[in-house]
Amino acid sequence: MYICICKAVTDKAIKQAIANGADSVRELKAQLGVGSQCGKCVCQASQILHNELVKQ
Numbered sequence: 671m672y673i674c675i676c677k678a679v680t681d682k683a684i685k686q687a688i689a690n691g692a693d694s695v696r697e698l699k700a701q702l703g704v705g706s707q708c709g710k711c712v713c714q715a716s717q718i719l720h721n722e723l724v725k726q
């Protein structure tokens with residue numbers, strides 16, 4: 671599922687980046703571009719981030 675439409679970033683890609691060490695929305699933005707345009711995806715991206723970090 672696409673989380674960030676602007677940059678065509680999927681939840682899978684976000685989870686992969688987190689598994690590879692991304693631990694902040696800023697990091698996800700730097701790596702994938704999430705939230706770098708309209709910003710609508712930031713809330714959902716940070717939710718995924720939180721869920722994944724809790725699992726680690």
Ligand code: FES
Pocket residue numbers: 673674675676677704705706707708709710711712
């Ligand atoms: Fe992610 Fe627009 S949907 S920046």
